[in-house]
Amino acid sequence: xxxxxxxxxxxxxxxxxxxxxxxxxxxVRGVAGWLRPLARANAARGLVAYAxxxxxxxxxxxxxxxxxxxxLLGEDTFAxxxxxxxxxxxxxxxxxARWGERLPAALADDERLVDxxxxxxxxxxxxxxxxxAAAADADAPRPDTLLRLADTxxxxxxxxxxxxxxxxxxxxxxGSIWRAHQAPAVHGQSDAWAEARAALAEGRGEAVIVWxxxxxxxxxxxAPAVAAFVRSALLEARPLAEALERAGDAFDFAAWLAxxxxxxxxxxxxxxxxxxxxx
Numbered sequence: 001x002x003x004x005x006x007x008x009x010x011x012x013x014x015x016x017x018x019x020x021x022x023x024x025x026x027x028v029r030g031v032a033g034w035l036r037p038l039a040r041a042n043a044a045r046g047l048v049a050y051a052x053x054x055x056x057x058x059x060x061x062x063x064x065x066x067x068x069x070x071x072l073l074g075e076d077t078f079a080x081x082x083x084x085x086x087x088x089x090x091x092x093x094x095x096x097a098r099w100g101e102r103l104p105a106a107l108a109d110d111e112r113l114v115d116x117x118x119x120x121x122x123x124x125x126x127x128x129x130x131x132x133a134a135a136a137d138a139d140a141p142r143p144d145t146l147l148r149l150a151d152t153x154x155x156x157x158x159x160x161x162x163x164x165x166x167x168x169x170x171x172x173x174x175g176s177i178w179r180a181h182q183a184p185a186v187h188g189q190s191d192a193w194a195e196a197r198a199a200l201a202e203g204r205g206e207a208v209i210v211w212x213x214x215x216x217x218x219x220x221x222x223a224p225a226v227a228a229f230v231r232s233a234l235l236e237a238r239p240l241a242e243a244l245e246r247a248g249d250a251f252d253f254a255a256w257l258a259x260x261x262x263x264x265x266x267x268x269x270x271x272x273x274x275x276x277x278x279x
Contacts, residue, residue, distance in 0.1 A: 062082040066100065104121075126178070128164075143261055153241070157271065167231055
């Protein structure tokens, strides 16, 4: 590449950077020098229209990724949050479908949302659900590999998890709040908010696991002992014996395993190290 090409690339990058800055600040002065004389008169009006269009796209993109946050804030407030987030943390890759990973942290730091202290945790859960939905497909489940439990040292066994598995542990009942919005028929409750209200009144935090079963994303609120086991056995892929020790006596592995396999959380049981795979 010759020096002229290098300079052209540098100038184009600078132009795009100035344009993004102008959009965020709603101020055309930073790019006026790049505009043709006849275009300068209409630049401010065009910039406002372009920025408004960007705000609308940002709101739609974030709503697809954070539907529960939108439901909690309401469409108008959420649109304002999305527009502000677009200006403060714009997409770095140009793909709005992949934008918004920093929203939970932004919500946690936003003093205007102090009346909703659980909002950032709900946002993290929304994001985990979106990531699980987009996770790569896993191999077909192999429940037959569980036969290894009968004759293999637990120190040599490792459980393999479903795609998109995530564990979220927080100070607020994010799982119950999420289910009140996204799965209101859970447990057959006529009042979808009863569980969430009770947890909020008690100041109870929750551990939540997210995974994909086939095409469906599953969300479950679990006990601390189950969360400790999932973290060790499935997320960190520790040997089964070590994961059981970390979970403690409160965890009932025998009672947990069958539903975990039926729900697609556990796909198979592998042998550690270079030992041949299950035939």
